[in-house]
Amino acid sequence: MGVTQSHLFTEDQNQLALIAKAIAHPARIAILHHLIKTKSCINGDLVLEIGLAQATISQHLRELKEVGIIQGTIEGTKINYCIHAEKWNELKSLFQHFFESYSACCDSSC
Amino acid sequence: MGVTQSHLFTEDQNQLALIAKAIAHPARIAILHHLIKTKSCINGDLVLEIGLAQATISQHLRELKEVGIIQGTIEGTKINYCIHAEKWNELKSLFQHFFESYSACCDSSC
DNA sequence: ATTATTTATTGCAATATTACGATATAAAGA
Protein backbone atom coordinates (compact mmCIF):
# COMPACT_ATOMS: atom_id res chain seq x y z
CA MET A 1 0.00 0.00 0.00
CA GLY A 2 0.91 3.66 -0.17
CA VAL A 3 2.63 3.44 -3.52
CA THR A 4 1.20 5.03 -6.64
CA GLN A 5 -0.24 2.44 -9.04
CA SER A 6 1.44 3.83 -12.15
CA HIS A 7 0.62 0.74 -14.22
CA LEU A 8 -3.06 1.66 -14.17
CA PHE A 9 -2.48 4.83 -16.12
CA THR A 10 -1.20 5.92 -19.51
CA GLU A 11 2.32 7.17 -20.23
CA ASP A 12 0.93 10.65 -20.75
CA GLN A 13 -0.94 10.64 -17.47
CA ASN A 14 2.10 9.48 -15.54
CA GLN A 15 4.35 11.99 -17.25
CA LEU A 16 2.09 14.95 -16.64
CA ALA A 17 1.73 13.89 -13.01
CA LEU A 18 5.51 13.76 -12.61
CA ILE A 19 5.96 17.24 -14.00
CA ALA A 20 3.15 18.59 -11.87
CA LYS A 21 4.81 17.01 -8.85
CA ALA A 22 8.06 18.80 -9.63
CA ILE A 23 6.19 22.09 -9.58
CA ALA A 24 4.03 21.13 -6.62
CA HIS A 25 6.15 22.83 -3.98
CA PRO A 26 6.36 26.58 -3.34
CA ALA A 27 10.12 26.41 -2.81
CA ARG A 28 10.63 24.91 -6.24
CA ILE A 29 8.35 27.52 -7.77
CA ALA A 30 10.31 30.22 -5.95
CA ILE A 31 13.53 28.77 -7.32
CA LEU A 32 12.14 28.81 -10.85
CA HIS A 33 10.85 32.35 -10.37
CA HIS A 34 14.28 33.46 -9.26
CA LEU A 35 16.04 31.72 -12.14
CA ILE A 36 13.65 33.43 -14.52
CA LYS A 37 14.02 36.86 -12.96
CA THR A 38 17.82 36.82 -12.89
CA LYS A 39 18.27 35.63 -16.44
CA SER A 40 21.97 35.47 -15.79
CA CYS A 41 21.60 31.97 -14.40
CA ILE A 42 22.30 32.53 -10.75
CA ASN A 43 23.67 29.79 -8.49
CA GLY A 44 22.85 28.89 -4.94
CA ASP A 45 22.50 32.24 -3.27
CA LEU A 46 19.02 30.90 -3.53
CA VAL A 47 19.81 29.87 0.00
CA LEU A 48 19.84 33.53 0.98
CA GLU A 49 16.96 34.50 -1.30
CA ILE A 50 14.69 31.77 0.01
CA GLY A 51 14.90 31.09 3.73
CA LEU A 52 15.57 27.36 3.67
CA ALA A 53 18.70 25.49 4.70
CA GLN A 54 21.40 24.82 2.14
CA ALA A 55 20.76 21.07 2.18
CA THR A 56 17.08 21.64 1.53
CA ILE A 57 17.64 23.95 -1.42
CA SER A 58 20.12 21.51 -2.88
CA GLN A 59 17.53 18.76 -2.64
CA HIS A 60 14.89 20.86 -4.40
CA LEU A 61 17.39 21.74 -7.12
CA ARG A 62 18.06 18.06 -7.66
CA GLU A 63 14.37 17.33 -8.10
CA LEU A 64 14.04 20.08 -10.68
CA LYS A 65 17.13 18.80 -12.42
CA GLU A 66 15.76 15.26 -12.45
CA VAL A 67 12.73 16.24 -14.54
CA GLY A 68 15.05 18.27 -16.74
CA ILE A 69 13.41 21.62 -16.11
CA ILE A 70 16.72 23.18 -15.03
CA GLN A 71 20.35 22.47 -15.72
CA GLY A 72 23.56 23.39 -13.94
CA THR A 73 27.07 24.06 -15.15
CA ILE A 74 30.05 23.97 -12.84
CA GLU A 75 31.93 27.23 -12.55
CA GLY A 76 34.82 26.94 -10.15
CA THR A 77 33.41 26.04 -6.78
CA LYS A 78 30.00 27.45 -7.66
CA ILE A 79 27.30 26.05 -9.93
CA ASN A 80 25.29 28.06 -12.40
CA TYR A 81 21.72 26.89 -12.54
CA CYS A 82 19.31 27.96 -15.22
CA ILE A 83 16.09 27.03 -16.93
CA HIS A 84 16.46 24.43 -19.65
CA ALA A 85 14.76 26.27 -22.49
CA GLU A 86 13.75 23.36 -24.68
CA LYS A 87 12.42 21.34 -21.79
CA TRP A 88 10.55 24.37 -20.52
CA ASN A 89 8.77 24.78 -23.83
CA GLU A 90 8.03 21.08 -23.94
CA LEU A 91 6.40 21.22 -20.53
CA LYS A 92 4.63 24.41 -21.42
CA SER A 93 2.90 22.80 -24.37
CA LEU A 94 2.11 19.67 -22.37
CA PHE A 95 0.18 21.76 -19.85
CA GLN A 96 -1.30 23.86 -22.60
CA HIS A 97 -2.70 20.77 -24.30
CA PHE A 98 -4.02 19.44 -21.05
CA PHE A 99 -5.89 22.62 -20.22
CA GLU A 100 -7.13 23.14 -23.74
CA SER A 101 -8.51 19.61 -23.99
CA TYR A 102 -11.42 20.89 -21.94
CA SER A 103 -11.81 24.59 -22.61
CA ALA A 104 -13.13 24.01 -26.09
CA CYS A 105 -16.54 22.58 -25.49
CA CYS A 106 -18.11 22.94 -22.15
CA ASP A 107 -20.03 25.15 -19.80
CA SER A 108 -20.45 24.08 -16.19
CA SER A 109 -23.72 22.28 -16.83
CA CYS A 110 -23.48 19.72 -14.07
CA MET B 1 10.33 19.07 10.44
CA GLY B 2 8.68 17.56 7.42
CA VAL B 3 6.11 20.32 7.00
CA THR B 4 6.19 22.76 4.10
CA GLN B 5 7.34 26.24 5.16
CA SER B 6 4.56 28.13 3.40
CA HIS B 7 5.30 31.38 5.23
CA LEU B 8 8.57 31.72 3.32
CA PHE B 9 6.79 32.07 -0.01
CA THR B 10 4.33 34.39 -1.70
CA GLU B 11 0.59 33.81 -1.97
CA ASP B 12 1.01 33.15 -5.67
CA GLN B 13 3.75 30.62 -5.17
CA ASN B 14 1.76 28.74 -2.54
CA GLN B 15 -1.38 28.79 -4.66
CA LEU B 16 0.30 27.52 -7.80
CA ALA B 17 1.96 24.78 -5.77
CA LEU B 18 -1.40 23.71 -4.36
CA ILE B 19 -2.97 23.46 -7.79
CA ALA B 20 0.02 21.58 -9.15
CA LYS B 21 -0.28 19.20 -6.22
CA ALA B 22 -3.90 18.51 -7.09
CA ILE B 23 -2.82 17.51 -10.60
CA ALA B 24 0.28 15.69 -9.41
CA HIS B 25 -1.22 12.23 -9.40
CA PRO B 26 -1.99 10.11 -12.47
CA ALA B 27 -5.28 8.92 -10.98
CA ARG B 28 -6.50 12.49 -10.64
CA ILE B 29 -5.39 13.28 -14.17
CA ALA B 30 -7.20 10.16 -15.37
CA ILE B 31 -10.32 11.32 -13.55
CA LEU B 32 -10.11 14.74 -15.18
CA HIS B 33 -9.49 13.14 -18.58
CA HIS B 34 -12.57 11.01 -18.15
CA LEU B 35 -14.73 13.89 -17.02
CA ILE B 36 -13.60 15.84 -20.05
CA LYS B 37 -14.18 13.00 -22.50
CA THR B 38 -17.67 12.17 -21.27
CA LYS B 39 -18.91 15.72 -21.22
CA SER B 40 -22.11 14.46 -19.72
CA CYS B 41 -20.58 14.69 -16.28
CA ILE B 42 -20.24 11.08 -15.32
CA ASN B 43 -20.25 9.94 -11.73
CA GLY B 44 -18.28 7.27 -9.98
CA ASP B 45 -18.15 4.51 -12.53
CA LEU B 46 -14.70 5.98 -12.48
CA VAL B 47 -14.15 3.07 -10.15
CA LEU B 48 -14.64 0.71 -13.09
CA GLU B 49 -12.84 2.92 -15.60
CA ILE B 50 -9.76 3.33 -13.41
CA GLY B 51 -8.69 0.23 -11.51
CA LEU B 52 -8.58 1.65 -8.00
CA ALA B 53 -10.80 0.86 -5.03
CA GLN B 54 -13.94 2.86 -4.44
CA ALA B 55 -12.57 4.47 -1.30
CA THR B 56 -9.45 5.58 -3.14
CA ILE B 57 -11.36 7.15 -6.01
CA SER B 58 -13.61 8.94 -3.55
CA GLN B 59 -10.54 10.36 -1.82
CA HIS B 60 -9.07 11.62 -5.10
CA LEU B 61 -12.40 13.19 -6.01
CA ARG B 62 -12.44 15.02 -2.72
CA GLU B 63 -8.99 16.45 -3.35
CA LEU B 64 -10.03 17.71 -6.76
CA LYS B 65 -13.19 19.16 -5.22
CA GLU B 66 -11.18 20.87 -2.51
CA VAL B 67 -9.22 22.97 -4.99
CA GLY B 68 -12.46 23.65 -6.84
CA ILE B 69 -11.43 22.06 -10.10
CA ILE B 70 -14.49 19.79 -10.14
CA GLN B 71 -17.95 19.95 -8.62
CA GLY B 72 -20.55 17.33 -7.86
CA THR B 73 -24.32 17.43 -7.77
CA ILE B 74 -26.38 14.80 -6.00
CA GLU B 75 -28.72 12.88 -8.25
CA GLY B 76 -30.63 10.26 -6.35
CA THR B 77 -28.12 7.92 -4.87
CA LYS B 78 -25.50 8.84 -7.46
CA ILE B 79 -23.39 11.94 -7.76
CA ASN B 80 -22.68 13.75 -10.98
CA TYR B 81 -19.15 15.07 -11.08
CA CYS B 82 -17.94 17.52 -13.67
CA ILE B 83 -15.27 20.07 -14.40
CA HIS B 84 -15.92 23.47 -12.87
CA ALA B 85 -15.58 25.61 -15.99
CA GLU B 86 -14.70 28.96 -14.42
CA LYS B 87 -12.17 27.46 -12.05
CA TRP B 88 -10.68 25.48 -14.91
CA ASN B 89 -10.11 28.64 -16.91
CA GLU B 90 -8.71 30.37 -13.87
CA LEU B 91 -6.18 27.58 -13.36
CA LYS B 92 -5.44 27.47 -17.05
CA SER B 93 -4.41 31.11 -17.12
CA LEU B 94 -2.42 30.73 -13.91
CA PHE B 95 -0.30 28.04 -15.52
CA GLN B 96 -0.18 29.96 -18.77
CA HIS B 97 1.23 33.01 -16.99
CA PHE B 98 3.72 30.90 -15.14
CA PHE B 99 5.06 29.27 -18.26
CA GLU B 100 5.02 32.46 -20.27
CA SER B 101 6.97 34.38 -17.65
CA TYR B 102 10.02 32.63 -18.99
CA SER B 103 9.41 31.81 -22.62
CA ALA B 104 9.70 35.41 -23.66
CA CYS B 105 13.34 36.14 -23.27
CA CYS B 106 15.74 33.32 -23.00
CA ASP B 107 17.80 30.75 -24.76
CA SER B 108 19.52 28.04 -22.74
CA SER B 109 22.72 30.00 -22.32
CA CYS B 110 23.86 28.52 -19.07
C1' DA C 1 49.89 22.34 2.38
C1' DT C 2 46.22 24.45 4.78
C1' DT C 3 42.13 26.91 4.99
C1' DA C 4 37.93 28.83 3.20
C1' DT C 5 34.00 28.43 0.09
C1' DT C 6 30.42 26.11 -2.30
C1' DT C 7 27.59 22.36 -3.25
C1' DA C 8 26.15 17.40 -2.60
C1' DT C 9 25.07 13.57 0.25
C1' DT C 10 23.78 10.98 4.36
C1' DG C 11 20.98 10.02 8.20
C1' DC C 12 17.15 10.98 10.62
C1' DA C 13 12.71 13.00 12.51
C1' DA C 14 8.24 14.92 11.42
C1' DT C 15 4.62 14.98 8.46
C1' DA C 16 1.94 13.91 4.18
C1' DT C 17 0.24 10.89 0.66
C1' DT C 18 -1.57 6.69 -1.26
C1' DA C 19 -4.34 2.76 -0.95
C1' DC C 20 -7.78 -0.24 0.83
C1' DG C 21 -11.00 -2.88 3.92
C1' DA C 22 -14.62 -2.02 6.90
C1' DT C 23 -18.19 0.68 8.09
C1' DA C 24 -21.46 4.61 7.92
C1' DT C 25 -24.85 7.32 5.41
C1' DA C 26 -28.48 8.23 2.46
C1' DA C 27 -31.64 7.69 -1.20
C1' DA C 28 -34.24 4.15 -4.34
C1' DG C 29 -36.72 0.19 -5.06
C1' DA C 30 -38.91 -4.17 -3.52
Add this chain to the structure above:
DNA sequence: TCTTTATATCGTAATATTGCAATAAATAAT
Protein backbone atom coordinates in the same frame (compact mmCIF):
# COMPACT_ATOMS: atom_id res chain seq x y z
C1' DT D 1 -39.91 -1.86 6.32
C1' DC D 2 -36.07 -4.21 4.41
C1' DT D 3 -32.84 -4.49 0.88
C1' DT D 4 -30.06 -2.75 -2.67
C1' DT D 5 -27.09 0.79 -4.63
C1' DA D 6 -23.86 4.61 -4.52
C1' DT D 7 -20.86 7.37 -2.12
C1' DA D 8 -18.27 9.04 1.96
C1' DT D 9 -15.56 8.42 5.96
C1' DC D 10 -12.63 6.04 9.38
C1' DG D 11 -8.75 3.48 10.64
C1' DT D 12 -4.57 1.77 9.39
C1' DA D 13 -0.37 0.18 6.83
C1' DA D 14 3.06 1.28 3.45
C1' DT D 15 5.54 4.63 1.31
C1' DA D 16 6.97 9.42 0.05
C1' DT D 17 8.12 14.12 1.05
C1' DT D 18 10.05 17.88 3.63
C1' DG D 19 13.60 19.82 6.31
C1' DC D 20 17.89 20.11 8.65
C1' DA D 21 22.40 19.10 11.03
C1' DA D 22 26.46 16.87 10.10
C1' DT D 23 29.60 15.51 6.98
C1' DA D 24 31.82 14.73 2.49
C1' DA D 25 33.82 16.33 -1.79
C1' DA D 26 35.90 19.47 -4.75
C1' DT D 27 37.86 23.71 -6.13
C1' DA D 28 39.89 28.37 -4.89
C1' DA D 29 42.65 31.24 -2.17
C1' DT D 30 46.28 32.02 1.12
